Amino acid sequence: MEDKDLIWRKASKSGNGGSNCVEVGTSATGRVAGIRDSKRPDAGHLAVTPEVFRALVDRIKAGQYDL
Secondary structure, three states: OOHHHEEEEEOHHHOOOOOOOEEEEEEOOOOOEEEEEOOOHHHOOEEEOHHHHHHHHHHHHOOOOOO
16 A cells, blocks of 8 residues: 555644654555654555554553653
């Protein structure tokens, strides 16, 4: 799936100050979730199922990836 086939959005709290941020994209059917670097959108993206994306978000919220 190409970037143009996804609807991309960035977290509202990310601002425009050049901070590290990712964008999340969804397909029109809702069956694909895309993840890309907001500073390098032309570098491509990682495509995962919505279920895999939800599991990632749940783990992040649980603190499993805190440094």
